[in-house]
Every structure is written in structure tokens, then in C-alpha cells.
Amino acid sequence: MKHPFRTAALSAAVIATLGLSSAAVAGGRPDLVLAGLKAGKAHQAGELLVKFRDGSTAAQQTAVRQGLGAEKLDVVRQGNGKKGELALMRLPAGKDIAATVSALAANPNVEYAEPNWTYQHHATSNDSYYSNGSLWGMYGDASSPANQYGSQAAEAWAAGHTSCNGVVVGVIDEGIFYNHEDLAANIWTNPYDPADGIDNDGNGYVDDVRGWDFEGNTNNINSGGASDDHGTHVSGTIAGIGGNGKGVAGVCWSGVKLISGKFLGRRGGSTANAIKAIDYFNDLKARHGLNIVATNNSWGGGGFSQALQDAIGRADSAGILFIAAAGNDAYNNDTTASYPSNYPNANVIAVASTTSTGGLSSFSQWGPTTVDIGAPGSGIYSTVPVSSKGKLVSGYASYNGTSMATPHVTGAAALYASSHPGATAADIKAAILGSAVPTASLSGKVLTGGRLNVSGF
CATH class of the missing domain: 3.40.50.200 (Peptidase S8/S53 domain)
Structure with a gap:
């Protein structure tokens, strides 16, 4: 018996111009991220993952971080001259994550931003x-x-x-x-x-x-x-x-x-x-x-x-x-x-x-x-x-x-x-x-x- 196997859905590709126009569309799924936050999904307090848009410069990425007043905790995935890095940041105390995600969705140098979600294991408690x-x-x-x-x-x-x-x-x-x-x-x-x-x-x-x-x-x-x-x-x-x-x-x-x-x-x-x-x-x-x-x-x-x-x-x-x-x-x-x-x-x-x-x-x-x-x-x-x-x-x-x-x-x-x-x-x-x-x-x-x-x- 053959079964209809689940296949990957292709997400819409967003291609930014080399000039990183202010009209560039955000990547990721901020709608789903915000829904997760609204539902109270657990995440690391004050931490944000930011994926910079491919082609963004180091100066532009630094400007984003400084604009948030954020501390860079880690580089989760290295970038280079063509690929934007994925960075883990800590926001200032009291800064709202949902509002920050929404704001960064409109930033031409950011592909997407999301909380650093928390995961748990799925168990209950002659060989x-x-x-x-x-x-x-x-x-x-x-x-x-x-x-x-x-x-x-x-x-x-x-x-x-x-x-x-x-x-x-x-x-x-x-x-x-x-x-x-x-x-x-x-x-x-x-x-x-x-x-x-x-x-x-x-x-x-x-x-x-x-x-x-x-x-x-x-x-x-x-x-x-x-x-x-x-x-x-x-x-x-x-x-x-x-x-x-x-x-x-x-x-x-x-x-x-x-x-x-x-x-x-x-x-x-x-x-x-x-x-x-x-x-x-x-x-x-x-x-x-x-x-x-x-x-x-x-x-x-x-x-x-x-x-x-x-x-x-x-x-x-x-x-x-x-x-x-x-x-x-x-x-x-x-x-x-x-x-x-x-x-x-x-x-x-x-x-x-x-x-x-x-x-x-x-x-x-x-x-x-x-x-x-x-x-x-x-x-x-x-x-x-x-x-x-x-x-x-x-x-x-x-x-x-x-x-x-x-x-x-x-x-x-x-x-x-x-x-x-x-x-x-x-x-x-x-x-x-x-x-x-x-x-x-x-x-x-x-x-x-x-x-x-x-x-x-």
C-alpha cells in the first residue's frame, strides 16, 4: 500500500537588492513568532536571535545592535561578505520582545528576528x-x-x-x-x-x-x-x-x-x-x-x-x-x-x-x-x-x-x-x-x- 508522503513546502523567497532598499520585505514568519509569544511559549528572557540580511555590512549590523541597545552574546552562524550572520543578542531590561520583533521586521538590514525559544524533552517518567x-x-x-x-x-x-x-x-x-x-x-x-x-x-x-x-x-x-x-x-x-x-x-x-x-x-x-x-x-x-x-x-x-x-x-x-x-x-x-x-x-x-x-x-x-x-x-x-x-x-x-x-x-x-x-x-x-x-x-x-x-x- 502506498501512502501520500509529506513533502516540504517551499517558502516564498525574498531577494533583496544589493543596495538593501528600504522596501525590502522581511523574511521569516513574524506572524507565527508573534502568535507564539502571545500564546505564552517559553523563551530565554530578554534574548533575541537576529538574522541579518545577506549583503548587509558590518557597520549596518552594528548599527542595528546599537539601535536596540543590545548586547551581542554569541554568533550562532557565521556570516561573511555575502551571507548575513545569525546573532544571539540580549535586549536591555524591560524592552519588549514582541515590539522589537515587529520593529525589526521593517528594518532593511534584518532578514528576521525571533525569541530564543526554550525546549524540553518529551518524556514523563538473552538481555x-x-x-x-x-x-x-x-x-x-x-x-x-x-x-x-x-x-x-x-x-x-x-x-x-x-x-x-x-x-x-x-x-x-x-x-x-x-x-x-x-x-x-x-x-x-x-x-x-x-x-x-x-x-x-x-x-x-x-x-x-x-x-x-x-x-x-x-x-x-x-x-x-x-x-x-x-x-x-x-x-x-x-x-x-x-x-x-x-x-x-x-x-x-x-x-x-x-x-x-x-x-x-x-x-x-x-x-x-x-x-x-x-x-x-x-x-x-x-x-x-x-x-x-x-x-x-x-x-x-x-x-x-x-x-x-x-x-x-x-x-x-x-x-x-x-x-x-x-x-x-x-x-x-x-x-x-x-x-x-x-x-x-x-x-x-x-x-x-x-x-x-x-x-x-x-x-x-x-x-x-x-x-x-x-x-x-x-x-x-x-x-x-x-x-x-x-x-x-x-x-x-x-x-x-x-x-x-x-x-x-x-x-x-x-x-x-x-x-x-x-x-x-x-x-x-x-x-x-x-x-x-x-x-x-x-x-x-x-x-x-x-x-x-x-x-x-
Whole structure:
């Protein structure tokens, strides 16, 4: 059965003259930004992302900042003589963000301005958990234990497909407890930048051995300690080591390598750091030719961000899928947009959560045209760090959420890519959506009307 796949909507291009006429039209979507602010969407207090128009001069950009009385906090994306930079600014105390966004929409040197939105993760709080019946999300119709509403990963394993050799996945989330007994062998080690205090590969991140912590600006991807449980949990679903008689098994037992793009912390994460994480993976693929097929994005919140959508678009150009949680507030995303899963870019796969009995999870958001597929997300056991006597040790826990459904799909992307060398992001997305099993609870709720099925991958 073929399904009408969601494709990217082409936004209207605004071409500024070289003289940056005062009649230049603002880019971005200030209407959606202002709607998000009016709805009370969370954002970093007083912070504003400003994308300067291509061709604007350094003097013009400085004049904009000085006119606002703003402090420049960071350059999120570098500009040059032709491309305008994306800057993070702090407004003076008491300056209204909505009024500033509206004013900058009329500034000929500014393409768009938007708040630095805040995001949160989408979870509510012979491998032992597989054998005892707990790991239902990996089961298939004919596996033992069996569950027809699982992802059917066990059937792919039974056919001999347990390794995702040569495939790399980015985890944009909290950090990862990389020494976990069920993850350590599947964590990437950067051969291009060994730990020597030097940025050997010139990507701007010194000793990014296993990835980068964009929230703390450090190479410690487990800087949150035991609080990096969410990022560790989704990682175990993608790549928990299988066949080792311990804990859980991920969709990919071995071969796959996980790279951390940590941007969520105790207070959530920001648009600016999410963009940096996405572009980090885009650059790794372009710079080193890493076979990064997908990033897992089990987070959401905030309003519309043109800057974030542009970063996802750059990932699409790099051939990287952006697999995203639909959200946990039980509403229709067709009616009320939920970001980032609602961005219409062609590389986005939006994931709803299902239960072990085939229902749409009570918390899961849905969308007949904006959510693509369902996957196991209720009662999902996976890896977590546990603090014991002042040390971090390997643990396991059951979480609920579209956060937990999403890595099942990310694991599926890795599994398919490993058995289909040369498959494009579009090919992998088509395979995942095209193999969905029709499911009554998802009919009219998600684009495919079905749930994840990796048995043929």
C-alpha cells in the first residue's frame, strides 16, 4: 500500500537588492513568532536571535545592535561578505520582545528576528529486560516474547540483521552516559580530534571526542551526570548492545555509532544551541564524510523559528533525516503547530506514541497531515545513569513519551541504511513510511495510518 508522503513546502523567497532598499520585505514568519509569544511559549528572557540580511555590512549590523541597545552574546552562524550572520543578542531590561520583533521586521538590514525559544524533552517518567517481557517495543508477531504492536525489530534480528555497521546517528538531547555497560561499545570516538587540547580538525570544537555539550560549551557529553537520563534512555533504544546478557537491546545491536549533540540541561535548551547542534552534525558529515543518516530529536516547545527551520533544511541538504517527537500534550498538530516536528522540511519524520495493545498513547499528539507514523512509546525500558555512592553506574528504567517512540524510528533509519548502502535520506524515509502497518487507532491520526514495522529492514 502506498501512502501520500509529506513533502516540504517551499517558502516564498525574498531577494533583496544589493543596495538593501528600504522596501525590502522581511523574511521569516513574524506572524507565527508573534502568535507564539502571545500564546505564552517559553523563551530565554530578554534574548533575541537576529538574522541579518545577506549583503548587509558590518557597520549596518552594528548599527542595528546599537539601535536596540543590545548586547551581542554569541554568533550562532557565521556570516561573511555575502551571507548575513545569525546573532544571539540580549535586549536591555524591560524592552519588549514582541515590539522589537515587529520593529525589526521593517528594518532593511534584518532578514528576521525571533525569541530564543526554550525546549524540553518529551518524556514523563538473552538481555534481561528483553527476556522477561519488558522490552515490548522491540518484539514482533513471531518473536519470543511476542507482541504484534512492537516495532518488529526482533524479526529483523531473527533474520540475522542485528548490526548497523558503518552507520552513524546523532542524538540531539541531553547528554549520554557513555560508560554505560549497554552503550559504551556503540559510542563514537572521534578519530580526527584526539584529546590533546587542540582543535585538530578545525571545526571550532576542541577535543570533541564523543560529540559536544552546546549548553555548557564543553566536550563532556555527560556533564549532567545522572540528570542526563533522558538522552541516555533514547540512546539505548537506538543502540543498546544486544546479545550481551544485560539490560536491553536497541534496534541496532552493534556497529552503529552514536554522537552526542547535548543542548538540553536542567532548564531545558535554547533555539541557539539546537541550531549549533544540528550544524555540528551537518559539518561532521561534510568535513569527514561520516555516514550520519539521522539525528534523534525527542524534544519540543517554543514557537516558530525560521532559524531552526533553516538549520533543519541544511541537514536535508546534507542527507540527514531529522526524526522528531510529535509531543505529549494530546492535541492535533494539524490544528496547533508543535515544533520542531511540524516543520515541513522533506527530511522531517514526526512520530506519535503507541501502547503495547496498539492504541494511540493517551498523552500523544497526532496530526493526519503533520505526524507521519506511530511507534512504541508507553512503558519503554532503556538505559539510564544512576548515582550510587558518589559514582555513576549503569541502570535501567521505564519511561513514557513520544520521546521514547522517536528513537525506535531513528533506530529503524540506521537499520535500513546499514542494509541498503547508498540509500538517500528520501529513500530511508520512504521505506519507513511505506512499510507502516495499518493500525485502527492511528487511522486518520497520522499520515500513514500505521505503526512502525522494521521486519523487512
